[in-house]
Amino acid sequence: xxxxxxxxxxxxxxxxEGAGTGGDGTEGQSTGLKFGESYTWPDGLKVSIVAAKKWxxxxxxxxxxxxxxxxxxxxxxxxxxxxxxxxxxxxxxVIVEGATNGGEASTTGFATDxxxxxxxxxxxxxxxxxxxxxxxxKYGKKIVVTVQRxxxxxxxxxxxxxxxxxx
Numbered sequence: 001x002x003x004x005x006x007x008x009x010x011x012x013x014x015x016x017e018g019a020g021t022g023g024d025g026t027e028g029q030s031t032g033l034k035f036g037e038s039y040t041w042p043d044g045l046k047v048s049i050v051a052a053k054k055w056x057x058x059x060x061x062x063x064x065x066x067x068x069x070x071x072x073x074x075x076x077x078x079x080x081x082x083x084x085x086x087x088x089x090x091x092x093x094v095i096v097e098g099a100t101n102g103g104e105a106s107t108t109g110f111a112t113d114x115x116x117x118x119x120x121x122x123x124x125x126x127x128x129x130x131x132x133x134x135x136x137x138k139y140g141k142k143i144v145v146t147v148q149r150x151x152x153x154x155x156x157x158x159x160x161x162x163x164x165x166x167x
Contacts (some may be wrong), residue, residue: 003055004028009072022093025137029137030157030158030160031076031159031160032119032160032162033049033051033093033159033160033161033162034161034162034163035048035049035161035162035163035164036048036049036050036053037048037131037161038078039147039157039159040057041149041156041157042156043083043085043087044081044082044083044084044123045080045081045082045083045087045121045149046079046080046081046082046101047077047078047079047081047092047147047159048077048078048123048161048165049075049076049077049078049145049147050074050076050077050078050128050167051075051076051163052074052075052076052096052143052145052163052164052165052166053073053074053076053165053166053167054071054072054073054165054166054167055072055073055074055132056109057110057112058072058111058113058116060111061116061153062109062110062111062112063108063109063132063133064106064108064109064110064134065109067134068082068137069137070135070136070137070152071133071134071135071136071137071141071165072108072132072133072134073105073132073133073134073135073141073165074110074130074131074132074133075094075096075130075131075132075133075145076128076129076130077117077128077131077147078127079092079121079126079127079128079129080125080126081121081122081123081126082102082124082127083123085123085124086120086122086123087121087128088119088120089117089119089150090117090118090119091116091120091150091151092133092147092148092149092150093117093147093149093150094117094133094145094146094147094148095145095146095147095148096131096133096135096143096144096145096146097143097144097146098135098140098142098143098144099140099141099143099144099162100139100142101129101136101138101140102139102141103136103139104135105131105134105135105143106134106135107131107132107133108132108133108134109132110132112120113130114130115127115128115129115130116129116130116131117129117131126141128136133167141164141165141166142162142163143162143163143164143165144160144161144162145160145161145162145163146158146159146160147159147160147161
């Protein structure tokens, strides 16, 4: 570390609290993000949770059915590749947990308008993808969505977004 770096510069560019490129007031923040806020990984891939909406359009092709013991819902993610190279979307995964009194959502699949996290996202491209889930109704509608990313970098942050399943 250079001796001529001020504490303010170190906090802005080097510390975990200051590092990051949120650009929307969330710079360096990976937890406590609200739906609509974004997180940007060091390679330029930016993610935000657009919404979590209750699913009601069940078809015979779905891996779930309307079950009163569960809230079935679809999470919409907005991804922007601000980096210089294509990003493998298969490296991303979503975990959804109840934010009020626990519980973890199980993964499911709805056929209608599905845009799963798969394939590649070219540099400079923005896409909306979906992730389908079911959470026991006893856990409520307030949720925390964690977006994980496979990487050789074990220090890579996994952003957490807080929000609510809407009708």
